Amino acid sequence: MTRIVDFLKKYKWICLGVLAAAVVLTVAFISGGSLNPPDASFVTQPDVTVTAAVSNTDAAATAAVSAAQPTQGAALQGTTAPRTSAATTAPATTSAPTNSSAVIVRTENAPSNSSAPSEQSAEPETKAQDRYQTDQVPSDKPQPVEPQEQTVKPVAHTCTFSVSCASALAQKEQLSEEVAAVIPSDGVILQTVTVTFNEGESVFDVLARVCRENRIHMEYTNTPVYNSAYIEGIGNLYEFDCGAGSGWMYRVNGWFPNYGCSRYALSDGDRIEWLYTCNLGRDIGGDYSQQKSE
Numbered sequence: 001m002t003r004i005v006d007f008l009k010k011y012k013w014i015c016l017g018v019l020a021a022a023v024v025l026t027v028a029f030i031s032g033g034s035l036n037p038p039d040a041s042f043v044t045q046p047d048v049t050v051t052a053a054v055s056n057t058d059a060a061a062t063a064a065v066s067a068a069q070p071t072q073g074a075a076l077q078g079t080t081a082p083r084t085s086a087a088t089t090a091p092a093t094t095s096a097p098t099n100s101s102a103v104i105v106r107t108e109n110a111p112s113n114s115s116a117p118s119e120q121s122a123e124p125e126t127k128a129q130d131r132y133q134t135d136q137v138p139s140d141k142p143q144p145v146e147p148q149e150q151t152v153k154p155v156a157h158t159c160t161f162s163v164s165c166a167s168a169l170a171q172k173e174q175l176s177e178e179v180a181a182v183i184p185s186d187g188v189i190l191q192t193v194t195v196t197f198n199e200g201e202s203v204f205d206v207l208a209r210v211c212r213e214n215r216i217h218m219e220y221t222n223t224p225v226y227n228s229a230y231i232e233g234i235g236n237l238y239e240f241d242c243g244a245g246s247g248w249m250y251r252v253n254g255w256f257p258n259y260g261c262s263r264y265a266l267s268d269g270d271r272i273e274w275l276y277t278c279n280l281g282r283d284i285g286g287d288y289s290q291q292k293s294e
Helices: 002-010 012-031 059-067 166-170 177-182 203-213 288-293
Strands: 103-107 153-164 188-199 218-223 228-234 247-252 271-277
Touching (some): 188 203, 228 247
Parallel strands (some): 103 218
């Protein structure tokens, strides 16, 4: 004990200094002063902005590419722009009997961006076209009625109806032996008959029913870009069977409509003719280029 007292007396100033330092550290620790880590609110991280490259592909340009595919028979059945025929990818069933009752349906999945061409990409001569690429219809002719907007009423009307491929007989050298064998010798697939239809039905509605009732083979493709059925073959005679410009066209009251048969709403007393052409309508009086220039 005496030694401790002597030590404290000898080194009292050092001991007081150590004690004071200890007191200061203790107070600082308790009050959370400088020993605490920096406030997290002052710790910042640099902002990082990531910019993604976005491709602004013009949908109208895509539609223009798809519409420009090289095809034949662009003027057939009222189509006013080139189309790709399913016959180029699926062979015609010409071995089926002529009086087959089958009505075959093929569908094409047209690109969604091709049904509404952009006004910015349209050429000056196509600005008069409607959304289904139809040139302006003469004011004295029936205007197209969209199938989804047609209202069929149980009001009976009559019309005359016929199917002929006489033009193919004049170009018989272009037909294959298989196709030539199924063509009637007089070129008449169906003589003129009087048929009954309901108010609001289209040329296509009557064609499908008449072929079914008379057991005549008929094959068509739905073409959303034109909002109409496209008739590929009747009586086992298909488009392109008689050359690059061959196919089926329809005429109503002596006029070849410039829109699809599903969009032509019939009237009482109409005269419907389905005619096969071997030269884009020129051989049957249905040359669209001549009509547009007149």
